[in-house]
Amino acid sequence: MSKKTIILGIETSCDETAASIITExxxxxxxLLSNIISSQIEIHKEFGGVVPELAxxxxxxxxxxxxxxxxxxxxxKIEDIDAVASxxxxxxxxxxxxxxxxxxxxxxxxxxxxxxxxxxxxxALSPRINSTLNYPYLLLLISGGHSQxxxxxxxxxxxxxxxxIDDALGEAFDKTAKLLGIEFPGGPQIEILxxxxxxxxxxxxxxxxxxxxxxxxxxxxxxxxxxxTKNIKTDQEKYDLAASFQxxxxxxxxxxxxxxxxxxxxxSNLKDKIxxxxxxxxxxxxxxxxxxxxxxxxxxxxxxxxxELCGDNAAMIAMVxxxxxxLKKFNKLDYPARxxxxxxxxxxxxxxxxxxx
Ligand code: KG4
Ligand code: ZN
Numbered sequence: 001m002s003k004k005t006i007i008l009g010i011e012t013s014c015d016e017t018a019a020s021i022i023t024e025x026x027x028x029x030x031x032l033l034s035n036i037i038s039s040q041i042e043i044h045k046e047f048g049g050v051v052p053e054l055a056x057x058x059x060x061x062x063x064x065x066x067x068x069x070x071x072x073x074x075x076x077k078i079e080d081i082d083a084v085a086s087x088x089x090x091x092x093x094x095x096x097x098x099x100x101x102x103x104x105x106x107x108x109x110x111x112x113x114x115x116x117x118x119x120x121x122x123x124a125l126s127p128r129i130n131s132t133l134n135y136p137y138l139l140l141l142i143s144g145g146h147s148q149x150x151x152x153x154x155x156x157x158x159x160x161x162x163x164x165i166d167d168a169l170g171e172a173f174d175k176t177a178k179l180l181g182i183e184f185p186g187g188p189q190i191e192i193l194x195x196x197x198x199x200x201x202x203x204x205x206x207x208x209x210x211x212x213x214x215x216x217x218x219x220x221x222x223x224x225x226x227x228x229t230k231n232i233k234t235d236q237e238k239y240d241l242a243a244s245f246q247x248x249x250x251x252x253x254x255x256x257x258x259x260x261x262x263x264x265x266x267x268s269n270l271k272d273k274i275x276x277x278x279x280x281x282x283x284x285x286x287x288x289x290x291x292x293x294x295x296x297x298x299x300x301x302x303x304x305x306x307x308e309l310c311g312d313n314a315a316m317i318a319m320v321x322x323x324x325x326x327l328k329k330f331n332k333l334d335y336p337a338r339x340x341x342x343x344x345x346x347x348x349x350x351x352x353x354x355x356x357x
Contacts, residue, residue, distance in 0.1 A: 005325055006033075006076055008084045008106070009318025010067065012099030013091025013119045014145060015040040015050045017062040018314035019070035021081075022129070022322050030129050030322055033074035035308060035315045038062050041185065048184045049174075056094035063102050070314070081112060083330070085321025088116035089338030096337040104333045113330040115321045120343045122316030124152045127276045127305045129319050134271075137303075138264040140257065140291075143279030143311065144170035144185065149214050149260040150343065151267060152276075155323045160344040161263045162214030162256065169249065169281050172218035176245050179222075179229045180238050190242045191284050197236070197243030202228060204248040214260040221248065250290045257291065261298055273300040278310045 004023045011018040017040070021033040040058050044050050071078055086103030089096055100116070107114035123141050127133050136153040138161075147164040167175070170187055177186020180193070204224050207217035228241055257275075265273070275295055281287065282304055295302040309315055324330075 005082050005322060006080050007115075007318045007321040007325060008067070008070065008081045008103075009117070009314040009316070009321055010063075010084070010086040010099040010103045011119070011122070011312060011314040011317045012059040012063065012095050013087045013089070014095060014312060015044060015055050015058075016312040017059045017066050017099075018312065018317075019063075019067040020314035020318045021070055021074035021076060022315060022318035024322065029132060030319055032129050032315050033076065034070045035313060036066050036070045036073065037308065037311075037313055038066055045184055048178055050092070052092045052094050055092060056098060059095055059098035063098055067102070067106070079110065081110060083107070083113040083115055083321055083325045084110070085115040085117050085317050085324070087119045087122065087317050088335055089118065089341035091119055091339060093337050093339045096339065100335075100337050104335075108333060113325070114333060114335070115324050115329065116331040116335040117317045117320045117324075118341055118343060119312075119317070120146065120150075120341075121156075121158070121320050123278055124150055124158060124343065125155070125319045125323065126278060126309045126313075126316035127303055129305075129309055129315055133274070133276075133303070136267065136269060137274035137276055138260060138300075139276045139278060140253075140260070141279045142169045142253075142277070142281035142287075144168060144174065144187075146279065147216050147218075149256070149263075151264050153267070153269070155320075155327070158343045159267075160342075161260050162212075162216060164216040164218060165208070165212070166217050166219035167222065169216070169218060170279065172221055172249070173281065175222045176225050176242070179225050180242065185280075187281060188283070190246060191286070193239050193242035194246040194286070195243075197239030197241070199243040199247035201237075201240035202244035204244055206248060206252050209252065209255060214256045214263060216252065216256055218249075221245065246284075246286055250287060253287060254290060254294060257294055258298070261300065273298070274303065275300045276303045276305065278305055280311045282310050283307055
């Protein structure tokens with residue numbers, strides 16, 4: 001029996017220190033052997049957001065044992081690793097540098113290839129872990145750092161159909177929560193408060209709703225909420241505002257996803273209509289059920305990867321490493337950290353929104 005490829009993935013682009021081992025089975029399906037994630041939420045809580053210097057320090061403190069644990073939990077030996085893949089961007093440069101340097105040093109010491117991975121490419125390929133999912137598929141990535149519709153056509157073949165022109169959706173949830181006096185990251189709390197509120201109470205703006213294709217914008221919502229919170233006196237008003245915010249987000253995503261569907265269907269090689277939703281905000285039950293209903297109406301199969309593969313993780317980095325390894329797409333050890341690194345380099349101008357990214 002031939003030896004199966006084994007890849008170590010390392011992720012430190014923001015506030016999660018993560019390492020993972022991936023291999024493949026006899027059918028060539030990527031199989032996750034370990035997936036270790038250490039979140040820094042407790043460190044950044046009191047600051048209401050991620051503090052780069054503190055995040056980098058925590059990565060430096062944790063990276064050794066996180067990588068060691070990923071190897072131990074997977075049951076492999078360090079010398080079985082065929083290549084080391086690290087996130088090289090986009091992200092915070094001081095954070096990226098930790099995992100990138102660690103990955104390069106380990107690859108060098110093991111005399112194995114090094115693979116630099118785009119973090120967004122990781123999110124794009126994450127639904128293929130432990131799965132037979134084939135290309136192409138439409139991905140909606142909604143997290144604290146990203147909000148985009150991506151047509152995933154194959155390794156290094158991505159077409160960004162739409163993106164946020166300002167805040168990411170998770171960021172909008174967290175900022176709204178902060179205005180309501182809820183601790184970072186407040187997204188999950190907004191969902192809980194919204195259950196007790198009236199979603200029709202406040203009429204909030206829906207930025208670029210009728211223009212800009214399937215591009216998104218959430219910054220205007222925050223401004224409107226800031227004005228309202230100044231006059232809020234009761235808990236019930238808080239619940240109503242949380243519910244109204246969530247409902248407005250649902251309306252925006254409903255309309256923009258429909259537009260993304262029609263853009264996605266324009267491509268010629270479409271066999272199945274598949275819609276994958278990833279990122280922390282995909283955990284929101286109202287958003288989830290609205291998108292499932294939309295998929296049922298529009299004839300799409302909906303896929304929500306398990307939550308540990310939705311947020312930032314290293315399994316997705318190892319997954320990209322695995323596909324690149326097969327094509328011998330290796331990188332030199334002087335590969336730089338790339339804080340800004342678009343997946344689809346052509347998608348720099350937002351048609352219709354009149355905004356340059
Ligand atoms: O993908 P993720 O785990 O990590 C990064 O973005 O790094 O996403 C985290 C984001 C946060 O903004 C958080 O508030 C949001 O996802 N989030 C939610 C929910 N759970 C997490 N937003 C709305 N509803 C939720 N249930
Ligand atoms: Zn991410």
